[in-house]
Amino acid sequence: MINRRLNNEGQHRETLFPINKILIAVVCVILIFILIFFLYPKPFRYFAFYASRVKNTFSYYVLNSRPNFYYLEMEKNGKDIRAGENEALDVTYRDEFVIKSVVSDDLTGKYMNVKVEGLNKGKNDLGVLLKGVELVDKIIKSGTMINDSGIVSDYKILINYRNKKIASVPLKVVITPQDWFRFAKDSSNVKEQIEYLKKAIDLNKNDISVRKILAGVYSRQGRLDEAIGQYKDVVELKPDDTIALGELAKCYIKKKEYDESIKISRQIIKINPKEVQAYISVGLSFAEKGLWDQAIQNYREAVRLEPDNYPVRLKLAEAYKNKNLMNAAIEEYKYIADHSKEADLALLSLGDIYLKLKKYESAIKYYKEVIKKQPRSVAAYANLASAYAGTGKWPEELDNLKKAVSLSPNEPTVRFNLGAAYDRKGMNSEAIKEYEHVLKVNPDDADALERLGDLSLKNKKFVQAVKYYEKLAAKSSKNGTIFANLGFAYGEMKKYAASAENYEKAIKYGAKNSNLHYNLAYTYDKLGKEKKAIAEYEKISPPTKEVLSILGQFYLKEKNCAVAIKQYKKIAQIEPKKAESYESLGYAYTKCNDLDAAIKHYRIALKYDREDDEAYAGLGEAYEKKGLYQEALKAYNSAYALNPESAKAAQKIPKMKIKLLQEKAQKKIRSDEE
Template identity: 25%
Template sequence: MKRQTQLKASLVLALTLLLYGYNLYAAIDTLPHKKGFPVISREAAPTTAESAALAHYAMGIVYENEGKIDEAIGEYKEALRQDYESSFIHTRIATGYLLKNEHKKAVNHLKLAKRFNPDNTKPRILLALIYTSQKEFTEAACEYEEIIKLNPGSMEALTSLADLYVMQEKMEEAAGVYEKLLEKEKDRNPPLHFNLALIYSRLGRVDSAVEELKTVIRLRPDYIEAYLALGLLYEMKEETETAIGYYEEALRVDPLNKKIYRHLGSIYYKQKNVEEAIRQHRFFIKIDPADVSGYLELAYIYMSEQRHDKAAEALGEAEALGLENERLFLAFGFVKSAQKEHDEAASYYTRALSYNPENAQLHFYLGAAYERGGKRAEAIAEFRKSIKLNPKYADACNYLGYMFAEDGTNLDEAVSLIEKALEFDPDNGAYIDSLGWAYFKKGMMDEALAELERAARLVDDDPIVYDHLGETYYKMGEIDKARKAWKRSLELDPKQELVKEKLKKKQ
């Protein structure tokens, strides 16, 4: 459940308890004398002021039960005129304002309720909930800390305070609160041990986290999340076989839990046990064929193993079932690009963009597919869209700049674009090569040579860099250096026919 939903549910619960948790006489009989509503015995004859206050208060309850919140607040305010220092009535008015979503007015009355009766925890609970819903976590924590001082055994306040510390990334404080809670609830509350384990793991106290999770399993052997967490922690400790053991224990508890097969698939792939990883992901798909992530993870394994056809088959299974979303079409685009089916790749990227048309990265991928498919005008348009959506997208700036340099067009813009890319990634050898090549095309040989030699130092395994370096040396009359650079380029990629021709012709 999302945190926002939990907060809303807590607020509603608190209001329900405050609004409807008492009958009228029970509420009156239990109010603190002089700090809340005046204590009135059912046998005693009330004063005129008390009678008037009771009448207005009772009428407020009636209106509240009928959902007439404005009228209820009006009656409570009339009751308040008889006793302005009534913490209870201020709290009732505050709950009315909360139901109207007027938090500022509610907070004002709750602060008054707290001032007139500092020992009353109800206003503090509501204030803490309001502050939390408004992400004012420090103020909320202060309220819970005061509640705990008044009622050290309040489990609700302690757990809420721990949650707030977690949201504030105050993990040491959160751990301290959970440790206090477990002093009261030791060996009776597995979720508390589980939460403390998560906090310990965030603090890097992995061994302590493991011990807490083992306690969870001892107390509740079917606590599936504890097995999964132990598996992950042992993965972090690089104790792979132990991790697998806990995942398999989890399967004995819940053999149809697809998450476990995902974890096993991942860990087997890290072990380079490819076929077993594939088998685990197949189990995932069998359990939930409508979950596209199973097909995506299977395709990822096939792509990593250069089995592009099998990756396409896996994604095709999802598409055949009518599963369509941005991630599926993006993955299909990657696979088709790897298969050099650039028109199909562009088609899938276009379909992905229909789900997220303002995504700069998708426009970049589409531009790359167009460029590789020979559709340069379309590619330029997509790269420009990508840069417009994200002016700091270095790859898009470099790709477009390099395209212009290759074509010998818009060379000033090419230099500007590549320099912009280098602002964000100044030691990127590919970008530096692009800049050197743009200078070469502009006839700026000294600048070109300086950048290309720097690129070669940074990326010594890129055949294109050495081809560009060879061209520059040749243009500057350094024939021996040119031939040496081209030979290095061919060593890195022997299939370059154009470079072979240069070595033959340019003696």
């Protein structure tokens, strides 16, 4: 019994021994694999990967399972790469790639195909050259939302087995600032350009090049505040960027903020004292402010740094001219004419200076030089005509104006000058034709409207004159001269209310016309507004004899003798040796019953003109009122003798004789009574 038990235990130990060995061996193998995994992970993964592939391939071919996708074999920018499901493929506009093969359980790849979303290359993109720029451009054009980093992850490479999707490789399309810049450059739509450039800046806020380009677009579009904002951002990023500072100064000039431009330009000069454009900007700013000394100083410094910068020399010459330093201006223009290949503007300016100085022969010389170089220069012919006009050579003036017109038939200034030339010679119909042509080109040309109005007024075509002046008045609502002419034209048309209205406006807006108050007074008379008329007559300074006479008669009618006589005395002061002056005073004194003064002034009148029948008649009336009938008869007889057609004398003589007989009879009765 005991032996048997021992035998059983021995057999049990023999059975456990190989099991223990196996367990130990398994543990060792596991430990070895773990050790290999940590010490040599890559070969282990390869081993595991290929072991899995063997198993999956067996399942595909033997068990007809769906094939597993492992990766794509590709060539990107000349380098071989692999792309799997778990890692996105980066694509930028610079990238070019080809999908060479699909690695899957289908070893032949017979039933596999790939399709890159967003690129319409066909049914199968295997072996096709694919360009990242095409995908980038499609994304931008489609308006797809792009995050702040510029990454779009909406696209994939689809792997299909028997036209059914089995896997996909994600694409990470990277939109760079350069992409937006490309689109901005290629677009002819300014609005699109601006949007593309703004998006480029959003992706790289420190890209000063794109900011400068955007600022330039804004500046060309006249969006100066936005341009200034971009240039300021550039300067904040790079304070010594003289290009950005220079453009910023130009923007301020365009905005007429000249002090800011000067400040920025001086900042450039501090950075680089030889920056010519900075001196030019300072010069331009001072010139616009009318500070010619400072402008000249900066232009001269620019010329010193760049002696052959002829555009600056032109600016310097112009500044000299505006400062009235004509000799210095002439010297600059002559330097340009002698040294520059493009001297036409300098020659034209020399002609203009000599024309202004009334040195017409010199002006003619330079204008002819311009014409020799530029036979189609309208300005040269037009100004040459002005120079000939200065010398009094009307035929030459006319010939050159006609030549200018033939070169530019619709140039309003030239046509106007031709009209003015005809106007000066009294060739009204030709002048009118030219002025009317000016209006065809520019219906609102004020000078042509005024000349046509004046010619119409001169030719007594008042309806036409009103048409032109009314149009001009609508444009120049405070031009007193226009309203004065309108008042006259309406007056001649007997439209007195309109005439008065326009005369009133002419006076209100300060028209310099000595007849205005008289014409308005006359118009008020026609309208029956006597007191308004008198008020206007009173404003005439100095008053004429006619005005004083009108005022005197009015005040006599109003029985305001003192003021009336004052007016007549002024007539005597104006014409102290004319009988009519004293005759008027005699008449006024008679009306005011100051008969002695009346007789005195009638006698003074007769002293200056013994043949004045009206003075004798007036003197007779004064004597008659005073009861001196004999003297009255004598005066009336003298009046009648000088003018037998004098109705007053003819009537008064018999009356005076009767008065004398009556007087004589009364004296006899008194004598008999005594």
